[in-house]
Amino acid sequence: MxxxxxxxxxxxxxxxxxxxxxxxxxxxxxxxxxxxxxxxFLSIYPALLAMMCAITLLRESGLMTLLSQAVARLIPTLPSEIFPMIFFRPISGSASLAVLIDIFKNSGVDSLAGIMASIIQGSTDTTVYVITLYFSTVGIKKIKNSLAIGLMADVAGIGMAIFLTLMFFS
Incomplete structure (x- = not known):
């Protein structure tokens, strides 16, 4: 044994x-x-349910695909597959993980998009999710500064992930 x-x-x-x-x-x-x-669980569940419904609606309506295609036309040097990852990562870990798995299936793990999405997944946090869940649990109402700083950190992490991936892997 x-x-x-x-x-x-x-x-x-x-x-x-x-x-x-x-x-x-x-x-x-x-x-x-x-x-x-x-x-x-009962105090957290309503905020969690609302966020998951909004993410599902955004993803299944096709709006995320349209936004990703529009941004991909503006920045042609980046793989178009990572734009849903960039949009979803600050909102939801499970949605961004689903996008990461989709990138792996369609583009490959060792592709530029797969490497870039992996670095983005590891270098950023789910800011909106954290603020929604944890701040509502403890009753914090003023989230303006936390949200701005968290999103700036996400932009910095995503930007550095893209820069380093292009620098070392392309």
Whole structure:
């Protein structure tokens, strides 16, 4: 048997032993944590659902394809496949990951578009998602400066990803 077979049961045993040693009711602590997790989920879910609906609508309506084609005509030196990635990355990690996988399937992992999209995926964050989810959870209403700074960081990350990819891989 491998050590991995004993990892989860060993972790559970360690938790129970620590709870006994500290004289904590482990079951009640688990139930309280589950209650807190459910209330957190219920406070986050409306913002998350609204964002996912907006992203799905934007992607499935074909508007993203039209925007990408228009921008690709303005900047012909960049692979046109990365423009949906550039648009979606600050909004949603799952949408940008879906675009990345689509680029890998259509253009290849080692293509210029695949390398550029990979670097963009790794060098930027989902700013709008983070602000929507985390700021609404803790009740922060004034997001103007955070949004501007986050989007500037995304632009810097995307710009450097494009520059470095063109410099080293084209």
């Amino acid at each position: 491998a050590i991995a077979d004993y990892l989860l049961p060993g972790l559970l045993l360690l938790i129970v032993l620590c709870a006994l040693w500290k004289r904590v009711n482990a079951y009640q602590a688990f139930v309280d944590g589950a209650k807190e997790g459910i209330s957190l």
